[in-house]
Amino acid sequence: MANADCIVIQGSNMAEAHPVGFQWVAEAKARGARVIHVDPRFTRTSALADKHVPIRAGSDIVLLGAIINYIITNELWFKEYVTAYTNAAQLISEDFRDTEDLDGLFSGYDPETGSYDPSSWQYDDSGERDETLQHPRTVFQILKRHYARYTPELVEETCGISKDDFEYLAKSLTDNSGRERTSCFVYAVGWTQHSIGTQFIRTASIIQLLLGNMGRPGGGIMAMRGHATIQGSTDIPTLFHILPGYIAMPTAGKHDTYEEYVKAVGNKDQKGFWANGETYLINLMKAWWGDAATKENNWAFDYLPKLSGAHGTYQTTMAMLEDKVDGYFILGQNPAVGSANGRMQRMALSHLKWLVVRDFSMIETATFWKDSQEIATGELKTEEIDTEVFFMPAANHTEKAGSFTQTQRMVQWRDQAVTPPGDCTSELEFFHKLGLMIKERLKDSTDPRDKPIQDLTWDYSVDEHGEPDAEDVLREINGYHLSGEKKGQNLNAFGEMQADGSTAGGCWIYAGVMADGVNQARRRKPGQEQDEMALEWGWAWPANRRILYNRASADPEGRPWSERKKLVWWDEEQGKWTGYDVPDFPPTLAPSHRAEPGETGVKGLSGNDPFIMQADGKGWLFAPKGMVDGPMPTHYEPPESHVGNPLYPIQSSPTRVLFSREDNLYAPHVREAGNDVYPYVFTTYRLTEHHTAGGMSRFLPYLSELQPELFCEVSPELAEEAGLVNGEWATIISPRSAIEARVMVTRRVKPLQVLGRTIHQIGIPYHWAQGDEAVVSGDSANDLLGLTLDDNVQIQDSKHNAAAIRPGRRPRGEDLLDLIDKYRADAGITVDTGMVQLDRSFVQPENPLQAEQTVVDGSNRGRATISAGRKSGGDDSEKGSGAMTESSGSTGGDSDESKSSKHTKETNAAPKGSEGPTASSSGSTSGDTEKRKDR
Amino acid sequence: MTALMPKLYGAEDPIENARWSLHDAKDRKAFFTDTSICIGCKACEVACKEWNQNPQDGDYEYLSQSHDNTGELGANTWRHVAFIEQGEDEVAKARESGRRLVSLGMPSIGPKTAMTPEQRADAAIAGGNVDTTPPDTPDFRWLMSSDVCKHCTNAGCLDVCPTGALFRTEFGTVVVQNDICNGCGTCVAGCPFGVIQRRDDGTISPKSEPGDHDDVKNMGTANKCTLCYDRLLDGQTPACAQTCPTTSIKFGDHTDMVDKARQRVAELHAKGMTEARLYGANPKDGVGGTGAVFLLLDEPETYGLPPDPVVPTKHLGQIMASYAAASAGMVAVAALAFLGGRK
Numbered sequence A: 001m002a003n004a005d006c007i008v009i010q011g012s013n014m015a016e017a018h019p020v021g022f023q024w025v026a027e028a029k030a031r032g033a034r035v036i037h038v039d040p041r042f043t044r045t046s047a048l049a050d051k052h053v054p055i056r057a058g059s060d061i062v063l064l065g066a067i068i069n070y071i072i073t074n075e076l077w078f079k080e081y082v083t084a085y086t087n088a089a090q091l092i093s094e095d096f097r098d099t100e101d102l103d104g105l106f107s108g109y110d111p112e113t114g115s116y117d118p119s120s121w122q123y124d125d126s127g128e129r130d131e132t133l134q135h136p137r138t139v140f141q142i143l144k145r146h147y148a149r150y151t152p153e154l155v156e157e158t159c160g161i162s163k164d165d166f167e168y169l170a171k172s173l174t175d176n177s178g179r180e181r182t183s184c185f186v187y188a189v190g191w192t193q194h195s196i197g198t199q200f201i202r203t204a205s206i207i208q209l210l211l212g213n214m215g216r217p218g219g220g221i222m223a224m225r226g227h228a229t230i231q232g233s234t235d236i237p238t239l240f241h242i243l244p245g246y247i248a249m250p251t252a253g254k255h256d257t258y259e260e261y262v263k264a265v266g267n268k269d270q271k272g273f274w275a276n277g278e279t280y281l282i283n284l285m286k287a288w289w290g291d292a293a294t295k296e297n298n299w300a301f302d303y304l305p306k307l308s309g310a311h312g313t314y315q316t317t318m319a320m321l322e323d324k325v326d327g328y329f330i331l332g333q334n335p336a337v338g339s340a341n342g343r344m345q346r347m348a349l350s351h352l353k354w355l356v357v358r359d360f361s362m363i364e365t366a367t368f369w370k371d372s373q374e375i376a377t378g379e380l381k382t383e384e385i386d387t388e389v390f391f392m393p394a395a396n397h398t399e400k401a402g403s404f405t406q407t408q409r410m411v412q413w414r415d416q417a418v419t420p421p422g423d424c425t426s427e428l429e430f431f432h433k434l435g436l437m438i439k440e441r442l443k444d445s446t447d448p449r450d451k452p453i454q455d456l457t458w459d460y461s462v463d464e465h466g467e468p469d470a471e472d473v474l475r476e477i478n479g480y481h482l483s484g485e486k487k488g489q490n491l492n493a494f495g496e497m498q499a500d501g502s503t504a505g506g507c508w509i510y511a512g513v514m515a516d517g518v519n520q521a522r523r524r525k526p527g528q529e530q531d532e533m534a535l536e537w538g539w540a541w542p543a544n545r546r547i548l549y550n551r552a553s554a555d556p557e558g559r560p561w562s563e564r565k566k567l568v569w570w571d572e573e574q575g576k577w578t579g580y581d582v583p584d585f586p587p588t589l590a591p592s593h594r595a596e597p598g599e600t601g602v603k604g605l606s607g608n609d610p611f612i613m614q615a616d617g618k619g620w621l622f623a624p625k626g627m628v629d630g631p632m633p634t635h636y637e638p639p640e641s642h643v644g645n646p647l648y649p650i651q652s653s654p655t656r657v658l659f660s661r662e663d664n665l666y667a668p669h670v671r672e673a674g675n676d677v678y679p680y681v682f683t684t685y686r687l688t689e690h691h692t693a694g695g696m697s698r699f700l701p702y703l704s705e706l707q708p709e710l711f712c713e714v715s716p717e718l719a720e721e722a723g724l725v726n727g728e729w730a731t732i733i734s735p736r737s738a739i740e741a742r743v744m745v746t747r748r749v750k751p752l753q754v755l756g757r758t759i760h761q762i763g764i765p766y767h768w769a770q771g772d773e774a775v776v777s778g779d780s781a782n783d784l785l786g787l788t789l790d791d792n793v794q795i796q797d798s799k800h801n802a803a804a805i806r807p808g809r810r811p812r813g814e815d816l817l818d819l820i821d822k823y824r825a826d827a828g829i830t831v832d833t834g835m836v837q838l839d840r841s842f843v844q845p846e847n848p849l850q851a852e853q854t855v856v857d858g859s860n861r862g863r864a865t866i867s868a869g870r871k872s873g874g875d876d877s878e879k880g881s882g883a884m885t886e887s888s889g890s891t892g893g894d895s896d897e898s899k900s901s902k903h904t905k906e907t908n909a910a911p912k913g914s915e916g917p918t919a920s921s922s923g924s925t926s927g928d929t930e931k932r933k934d935r
Numbered sequence B: 001m002t003a004l005m006p007k008l009y010g011a012e013d014p015i016e017n018a019r020w021s022l023h024d025a026k027d028r029k030a031f032f033t034d035t036s037i038c039i040g041c042k043a044c045e046v047a048c049k050e051w052n053q054n055p056q057d058g059d060y061e062y063l064s065q066s067h068d069n070t071g072e073l074g075a076n077t078w079r080h081v082a083f084i085e086q087g088e089d090e091v092a093k094a095r096e097s098g099r100r101l102v103s104l105g106m107p108s109i110g111p112k113t114a115m116t117p118e119q120r121a122d123a124a125i126a127g128g129n130v131d132t133t134p135p136d137t138p139d140f141r142w143l144m145s146s147d148v149c150k151h152c153t154n155a156g157c158l159d160v161c162p163t164g165a166l167f168r169t170e171f172g173t174v175v176v177q178n179d180i181c182n183g184c185g186t187c188v189a190g191c192p193f194g195v196i197q198r199r200d201d202g203t204i205s206p207k208s209e210p211g212d213h214d215d216v217k218n219m220g221t222a223n224k225c226t227l228c229y230d231r232l233l234d235g236q237t238p239a240c241a242q243t244c245p246t247t248s249i250k251f252g253d254h255t256d257m258v259d260k261a262r263q264r265v266a267e268l269h270a271k272g273m274t275e276a277r278l279y280g281a282n283p284k285d286g287v288g289g290t291g292a293v294f295l296l297l298d299e300p301e302t303y304g305l306p307p308d309p310v311v312p313t314k315h316l317g318q319i320m321a322s323y324a325a326a327s328a329g330m331v332a333v334a335a336l337a338f339l340g341g342r343k
Helices: A023-028 A044-048 A058-075 A079-085 A139-146 A152-159 A162-175 A197-210 A259-267 A273-292 A298-303 A313-321 A342-349 A363-370 A375-377 A425-442 A449-455 A470-478 A716-724 A814-827 A850-857 A890-894 A897-906 B043-052 B088-102 B116-127 B155-162 B185-190 B229-233 B239-243 B255-268 B312-342
Strands: A006-010 A033-036 A051-053 A183-187 A221-223 A327-331 A354-359 A388-393 A402-405 A408-414 A567-570 A576-579 A680-685 A713-714 A730-731 A738-747 A752-754 A757-758 A762-766 A788-790 A801-807 B029-036 B079-086 B140-148 B166-168 B174-176 B249-253 B275-281 B294-295
Touching: A006 A023, A006 A162, A023 A033, A033 A162, A044 B140, A051 A162, A058 A139, A058 A152, A058 A162, A058 A197, A079 A197, A152 A162, A152 A752, A183 A197, A197 A221, A197 B079, A259 A298, A273 A298, A273 A449, A273 A567, A298 A327, A298 A449, A313 A342, A313 A363, A342 A363, A342 A375, A354 A363, A363 A375, A363 A388, A363 B116, A375 A814, A402 A470, A425 A449, A713 A716, A713 A730, A716 A738, A716 A801, A730 A814, A738 A814, B043 B239, B079 B088, B088 B140, B140 B294, B155 B166, B155 B185, B155 B312, B166 B294, B239 B249, B249 B255, B255 B275, B255 B294
Parallel strands: A006 A033, A006 A183, A033 A051, A183 A221, A327 A354, A354 A388, A680 A762, A713 A738, B029 B294
Antiparallel strands: A402 A408, A567 A576, A680 A801, A713 A762, A730 A738, A730 A801, A752 A757, B029 B249, B079 B140, B166 B174, B275 B294
16 A cells, blocks of 8 residues: 555545554555545544545445546546456347346346346357457446446535545546556445445446556555454355355255355366366365365265355344244354344344353343343343353453454464463364364264264364464464375465365465465564565465465566556566566466467466456456346445435345344335435444444443543534534434434534435444443444345445434433334334335436336336345245354254254254354454455 | 753753763653644553553543543543644634744745655755645644653753652653652642643542552652653653554654654645644743654644743743842841941
């Protein structure tokens, strides 16, 4: 980032949430970079930026789409880069139809299921490219047409951003991109936590590819992760849909045979390194099951649990409410506070048979049974809750060795400084012992379902305190030779992995972190003693390269695009790639090389295919696969929006995941009656002074005193309109709950003029909770949130929800429920509210003529006139394998024979990797169920 | 080695003035706090409390002062971050008041665009040739600034301490020895910045006996920033500067810090940010300059800093002279009376 000439921070409050990383923004600024912050609120990040651009929450695709249009219209795209390195020239199938053709839907939409069949989004069967980019079916022309209506005028109307500010932003980016200059984007959960958040990121990807800012110093898209080693817990995932190294989980019905599964892991017919997917899988299976994984038994494929649907944290919560989950492990997470729809979370906990909480402090998830809001309202009674809660004190990061992987994919090792006090233990020790106990219990079992646990390799050396050697685990992740002359030696690179069972490796992208038997992540050569790439500080996957796809930092002939932005290049004399960074390309693949048609895998790569993990070696302006909601980002309004979609008759994302339930009611959107009962937008966020759901900050006096009470940020105009006074109390009401907060009247929040109406946005940090144990307490902002998920990643929309606000404190006890009910009744809310999505009769008030036409058009399309979208009730999702995801409840349940008999359905326990079963290590909420599709 | 008497007021080298040359004098150490790159993360406040094991402050109350819930420097809080929200008028006023400071007797000459910002900065440092064309005036800004004890060249707290609990270290800083302090509080009135405070429960009470407040150390005594004297003795950087993620808080030799501060203000002036100004860098000010220099973006008062701090001993000479004159006069009158009586 220090090398960027322009940094656009959007969907992130980097200075507050990532103050240490922000030093590189400060450094870039000191070197002359321009920093622009696009955010609903003026934050500490804005204070240091050259310019703050206020935006209406949820309208980011309009802004970014207009930048794409600006780049194309003004011919500002990096032509050589785009033509050679992206799929701009690729022809798309004749069957493809754009949202511009289908009133807001792409081809392939099924209104019954609310999902897309992406087969019409594929490349044309001919595989043809048109390097002139003129063919109407080239990606470039499709893109151009798709964004033609995303204009500065639309931005002004929809985002509340003036044409001058738009021009400033677009020009800053384009002036600072090209051969000599690069720009980068920074985002965080301000982008991901929307019903179309994944597409926000895609839009930025398109901009960065058009401007030639990928794979180059000072370029890229920086994902600021939720907290320490969220990247690591994605690589070695605590997610339900992938295995270590981004290997897909098998799905029942789709991958019933090993052959079907291998095709999903890494189709051998594609170009690039994913064609070797089976090798990575076999090494993982050998790491887990050792000798029990053989070619004959398909490397123990049958030991892997199979997915039966989405098993995210929210689906699991709803399964608990239906008594489908016995037990739950909570580690480094405080879902009673940190997860959306807090009441649903706490009610779900009360349905468990047992709950294990491992934390430093007695967090609210461990005490919900005695001091939660629902106890106060009488909805829960302590004596009626059957959940048995076990609290296990945890060691903190100075008390255990291990690694953190940060957003640059850099693994940094941490030594143990002191031994943990009292009964505190590390996760490693806890799960190691638990594993031994479970294996001991099952050792005589003849039940085939216990075989995966009986066969699991579980042999880590422990020190005198019972603490396993963390480097043993890292070694297993790195991989080693099982036979041959190098038997016992560590793998030095994933290229050494074999598909014949002679090597094992727990996570292929981490191969090399223990190269030469040395813990490379533990290297700490100071920055002053090496060059700027600092390749001898820590270790970054893959192969210690610091900038992914850095082949793109050189031109198609292999020469740096410019001296100023030199990174890696082709050395003609030596016949190999070289440079400051480790080249992210086959080392001797010459730029002039062209793969023979039909060649696959690494051999299929040509010398000008920098995006070596993509099936065609190119950066994707248009994504034929990988996204469930469309190959190109399209603007849809947030589900509880107060304005109509200015572009399409379709109001909100047609693939968003909805849960229509009494305990998850939605506010009416603008096309429904009652919208004005919740007339304001609220957006949740974090403060520097606290950490996520407060488990690591509200229990500490030094941090609590810095931000002692929950507050809400409102503009002076809203304060005037709603009668709020700075420093006094306000009550904020959503269809889910009502909370009270101190009022912070500030000009840092501005009302925006959007589509003929004034939009007031309220900012609410989410760190506080009702409970008796912490130093400071307060209401939880997440109680206000409803669950609407982005179907790509199952993340909730925390950044745009509707609310009412009024002066004074909220009622206590049962009266609180009456207040919530009163607002619901005023708005006429039922479980069907917010469900109607494809109402084509709606039109912008200012365009009555167009309205009638759309109705006529729409009537031709039959089924699409009524509700669509993924309606995901509890009933149709959670069958079969039960709680095998975040809750490894089933694992524990199985080991406890006295209980397991009653719950045989939940026996499909997830066998685990060396990192221990379960549990989302993510600290919480709002942010941390985020997922990435890096590779 | 000079054998001059230490000066009560007006010493330019506090280390020499405290006779450290007889022992183990070091280079004078100082902070330079560049508020233009402060992100208000308050890591300095926390690192300071962690290192010095200072008690938590206040009643966990929301103060309705933007993101500031600490309020002010005190016995328990030795770093304090102020947050100030300003609109267009205030920004314009700050820029104008700064421009007047810059342009005093230094007319701008030459073409404005011919130099790079770096050249302009250099030129500004060399000859005061400052391009004061402002960038677009933002319609809003949020100032953040981490305040700390100034470790004055002429320190009021030190001068008035009756017990010798306060002393001048070999690094030129001012430190309280809590085992000597009797909690009289004279220093509290002696500080022109309102930095030093007694650690108490809000009531006037004598210094506690051992065992009275085992949970709170140094109860009843005066407390303030030591510029991490214990860390300096080990060659370490003070905790706040060590933790600052954006290097807003810099630490080093006093002369280097003042130089850096001058260079930085010139850079900002070269960018047209005439609102930038230094605080504490002038050895001719009322405290002889400070050992904690600040780059501010508005008048000191905006940040709660006195515009013209004066050490109380500055006028001691005059006062003594007045006393002497008055005494002499009285003596003369008395003598005259006797003499007159004889006649």
